[in-house]
Amino acid sequence: MTIRLHDTRAQELRDFVPLDPSNVTIYVCGPTVQSGPHIGHVRAALSFDLLRRWLQLRYGRVTFVRNVTDIDDKVLANATDAEPWWGLAYRMEQEFSAAYAAVGIQPPTYEPRATASIPQMQELIQRLIERGHAYPAADGSGDVYFDVRSWAGYGELTHQSVDAMEAAEDADPRGKRNPQDFALWKGTKPGEPADATWASPWGAGRPGWHIECSAMARRYLGAEFDIHGGGLDLRFPHHENELAQSTAAGDAFARYWVHNGLVTVDGQKMSKSLGNFTLAADVLGQHDPLVVRYALAAAHYRSSLDLSDSSWSEAEAALGRIRTFLERAQRIVGGHGGHGGHGGVATGSLPASFASAMDDDLGVPQALAVLHETVRAGNAALDRGDADGVRASLSAVRAMTGALGIDPFSPEWRASGSDTKTTTALDALVQAMIAQRAQARADKDWPAADRIRDAIGAAGITLEDTPDGTHWSIDG
Numbered sequence: 495m496t497i498r499l500h501d502t503r504a505q506e507l508r509d510f511v512p513l514d515p516s517n518v519t520i521y522v523c524g525p526t527v528q529s530g531p532h533i534g535h536v537r538a539a540l541s542f543d544l545l546r547r548w549l550q551l552r553y554g555r556v557t558f559v560r561n562v563t564d565i566d567d568k569v570l571a572n573a574t575d576a577e578p579w580w581g582l583a584y585r586m587e588q589e590f591s592a593a594y595a596a597v598g599i600q601p602p603t604y605e606p607r608a609t610a611s612i613p614q615m616q617e618l619i620q621r622l623i624e625r626g627h628a629y630p631a632a633d634g635s636g637d638v639y640f641d642v643r644s645w646a647g648y649g650e651l652t653h654q655s656v657d658a659m660e661a662a663e664d665a666d667p668r669g670k671r672n673p674q675d676f677a678l679w680k681g682t683k684p685g686e687p688a689d690a691t692w693a694s695p696w697g698a699g700r701p702g703w704h705i706e707c708s709a710m711a712r713r714y715l716g717a718e719f720d721i722h723g724g725g726l727d728l729r730f731p732h733h734e735n736e737l738a739q740s741t742a743a744g745d746a747f748a749r750y751w752v753h754n755g756l757v758t759v760d761g762q763k764m765s766k767s768l769g770n771f772t773l774a775a776d777v778l779g780q781h782d783p784l785v786v787r788y789a790l791a792a793a794h795y796r797s798s799l800d801l802s803d804s805s806w807s808e809a810e811a812a813l814g815r816i817r818t819f820l821e822r823a824q825r826i827v828g829g830h831g832g833h834g835g836h837g838g839v840a841t842g843s844l845p846a847s848f849a850s851a852m853d854d855d856l857g858v859p860q861a862l863a864v865l866h867e868t869v870r871a872g873n874a875a876l877d878r879g880d881a882d883g884v885r886a887s888l889s890a891v892r893a894m895t896g897a898l899g900i901d902p903f904s905p906e907w908r909a910s911g912s913d914t915k916t917t918t919a920l921d922a923l924v925q926a927m928i929a930q931r932a933q934a935r936a937d938k939d940w941p942a943a944d945r946i947r948d949a950i951g952a953a954g955i956t957l958e959d960t961p962d963g964t965h966w967s968i969d970g
Contacts, residue, residue, distance in 0.1 A: 499855045500796060501552035502729060502751040503651050503737075506854055510750065512720050517555045519719035520546065521661075521748070522713040523728055524560040524605070526703075527586035527931075528568035531593045532771035532788070535802065538725045540787065541754035541795040541856075543599040544898065545723070548852050551844075551897055559714045560602040561707060562587050565609050579690055580609075593774040597787040598899045598906055606710045608701065612692050614709040615701045618743055619678045627742040628678055628915055631669025636681020636697030639665070640704075640739055642674045648738045651751060652730045657668060660730070662731060664702060665881060668836045676735050704735035712745060722748035726756055727765075744828035772801070784907050785809045788900055794859055816895065817902045819869045822876055822958065823888040837843060844893045858898065863960075865894045924955060928964050 497510040508684040512518045524544045527537060539560075549556050563569075563846050564583035587607075595601070613723035622628035625636045627644045631637040635951040649655055657908055661673035666682055674684055682691045691698045701709075704858035711719065724733060733751065765771060777786055789809035793799045845868065872887025895901035927946055934942040950957060950966070 495853065497549075497552060498855055499750055499752055500855050501554060502733075502753050505653070508750065510720075512553065513718065515553055516551045517557055517884050518547075518553050518721070519715045520556060520721040520723060521707070521715055521719060522558070522602075522722075523707055523724040523732065524562050524565040524812065525587075525590050526568060527583045527590065528566065530589040531584055531774040532757075532765075532784075533774050534725075534765070534771065535590065535924070536597060536599075536774050536777075536786070537757050537790045537799060538592055538754050539594050539599050539652065540597060540790050542723050542752075543885045544791060544795065544858060545752070545856055546600065546793075547899060548856060549895060552853075556603075557715065558600075558603045559604055560710065561710050562590075562605060562607045563703065563706060564607045565690060565706075566703060570686065573687070579687060589775070593778065596774075596778050596783045597790070597910065598783070604714050606714060608706040608710065611706070611710050611713055613700065614696055614713050615705050615917045617739075618705060618709050618739070620695065621743045622739060625742065625744070627739075630696045631681075632668075633668055633669040636676055636679070636694075636699045637669050638679035638696050639675040640672055640678055640735065640742075641671060642676070642738065643672055643949055645738050645742045647741060649734065651737050653735075659730075662903075674831075676704060678705045678739070684743050699782050704732055705739060706744075707732070707964075708736045708740045708743075708747075711747070712740070717749060718746035719743075721750045723752045723754070726753045727825045729753060754795045755793075755799060758798045758800045782783045782810070784811060784900060784902060788813055791858055791898065791900070792862060795856055799970050812862075813900070813902060815866070816869055818892065818956075819872050819876075819886065820903060821892065821965070823872055823884050823891075826876065826881055826884045827888055843890070844897060845890050848890075848894050852897070861894070861898070865891065865898075868894070906931070922951070924950065924966050928957070928966065932964070 498507045500506070501508045520542070522539075525531065525537075525654050542558075542560075545587050546556050546558050551577040562583075564580070564587065569579050573582050577585075579912075582645055591601075619628060621636070622640065628638055628640050628643075631639065634961070649659070656672075659674050661667065664675035667673060678701070679694060679696055680702055691700055711722070721839050722733065722736075737747060737751075759771075781789075785806055786809075789801070789805045790799070792809065792812075802936050845864055848861050848864040851857040851864060854860075860867050868887050872884055872891065875883030875887060894903060896904070901907070927950055931943050931946040934940075934946065947957060955966050
């Protein structure tokens with residue numbers, strides 16, 4: 495088993511060798527909770543959910559940390575007299591958590607808020623000052639800056655020279671030695687709420703964005719850990735600055751840097767600042783959450799994803815084919831039987847081609863191709879009455895859909911993706927029509943039997959007559 499991941503810092507695929515094979519460690523930059531999540535946020539979180547699930551299958555234990563940035567310029571700017579910054583941050587955090595849970599993203603092992611690690615941030619800043627890589631502003635503002643020219647490795651993540659970089663705009667530039675120096679600590683400014691400041695050796699203020707993640711990663715995972723993840727848009731300046739300040743302070747920090755591609759609209763990154771975003775709540779209100787998960791996962795995690803109406807319909811059709819096969823196969827293999835029953839089927843072994851695709855930089859598109867080929871083989875086995883072939887395909891499909899978190903018969907999707915009461919009511923109606931059709935056929939009233947079948951088909955439902963009765967499924 496060799497997993498290969500694309501490392502942004504190395505700009506190439508690298509064999510993944512964890513520090514501790516019994517506990518893989520991952521830190522992913524979570525949301526800045528100034529407003530609700532758009533679908534790009536969900537795609538980013540899902541990319542690392544897929545990576546985490548695969549590493550769990552391969553290694554067993556994964557410690558996964560995803561932070562919440564609950565103190566930031568944008569959070570303060572969006573607060574109102576009616577809702578203080580901390581109330582807004584908490585409410586938006588809940589919206590992110592709900593969107594992630596809706597599409598089956600596993601909760602992190604730890605989910606620290608930035609405001610809970612202020613002492614660790616100050617300790618890290620003090621180390622940087624003592625090592626000569628940071629300085630308090632000479633103007634008495636209380637700001638503290640990282641001196642980018644004091645650290646020879648600055649720029650190595652994104653392979654830029656300092657002279658080619660734009661000036662950092664995250665704090666008042668008057669106290670800076672160099673335009674590219676970035677804020678580690680921001681002194682309190684007039685008009686800022688009193689409860690958004692903390693005492694420090696350099697004056698009252700709050701942390702800069704970049705120091706937050708360095709301090710939280712170190713606190714929860716140690717001075718060196720396996721994987722640092724986030725969106726491509728975070729490479730610079732956020733991750734570049736994290737790497738510089740952590741290594742300048744003496745920490746080895748992340749061994750691998752993994753970045754997911756962005757959701758785009760007409761070729762532009764989907765973002766709140768550009769106003770071209772689609773809220774996750776709107777998408778989840780219009781589509782089955784399992785369909786949303788499939789559509790967002792279907793493209794390679796490093797590629798850009800341009801979503802359209804066809805994205806959802808294609809995902810729905812693909813899942814329909816998987817679901818229909820599982821239902822048909824389960825009736826042959828045994829178990830509960832009936833619509834949607836999956837009995838006690840074991841997950842079985844993953845096909846080698848599926849595992850190979852996932853080991854190769856999380857190749858989900860290639861893995862899905864293996865999944866659908868196995869579904870086709872299983873349907874062929876069903877058609878020729880090959881029970882052993884059906885059983886093998888069913889086991890493999892359950893294993894693959896389980897690895898990707900898209901098994902339509904998993905309890906999480908039964909509870910969220912398909913409303914149980916609706917499914918029960920639909921089943922009762924269809925079963926009543928099946929019984930009416932059976933009676934018409936028994937009475938040799940073929941026109942009536944055909945009318946019933948046509949009415950069922952017009953509703954997008956397929957009937958399958960088998961020796962043990964008639965079964966139905968929704969067209970995929």
